Amino acid sequence: MKHEMIAKRYVQSLVGVLDSTSLDNTSELFTLLATAFSDDKFIQIMNSNDIATSAKTALILGMVANAQSSDINNLIKLLGENGRLPLIPAIAKELKRQISDIKRVYSGTIYSSSTMDQSSIDGIARDLGNKMGATISLAFAPSATNGVRIVVDGLNVEIDFSKSRLNAQITEHILKAI
Incomplete structure (x- = not known):
């Protein structure tokens, strides 16, 4: 430090x-x-x-x-x-x-158990960059987790979509609706 x-x-x-x-x-x-x-x-x-x-x-x-x-x-x-x-x-x-930080150009990684084609990765990078007001490039890295995790260190951004978490949220929403 x-x-x-x-x-x-x-x-x-x-x-x-x-x-x-x-x-x-x-x-x-x-x-x-x-x-x-x-x-x-x-x-x-x-x-x-x-x-x-x-x-x-x-x-x-x-x-x-x-x-x-x-x-x-x-x-x-x-x-x-x-x-x-x-x-x-x-x-x-x-x-x-x-x-x-000066150029607002960052790189990050997409972790997923299933492979992704480059056009999907580029689309995610472009959309995330538009949201963050920056230019982002993403690289794919295989992972054992059941879902998708995106990490962009320079922006301190971490997005995690896991099937188990999504199922838990859907179940919770259905139970609240009943």
């Missing part, structure tokens, strides 16, 4: 300084950097007390050299000076979230 709060401050500074295109490029770059943090050898290097912080910073600067961005280089140097290089994955995640 603490990492997310600190990462949010860095991202807010980036959002205030960079234009839309630069933000997108920075997000892609930090996403690529974040994947390096899933490699055991890389993590071992970053957590090693035997390797100087300046060498760790130089390693990451070498990874982003192709971007030729003084803003990115300065941010990496700042993270290194403050011992916050391990925040890079949290910064990547927060940067994606902030860009989604």
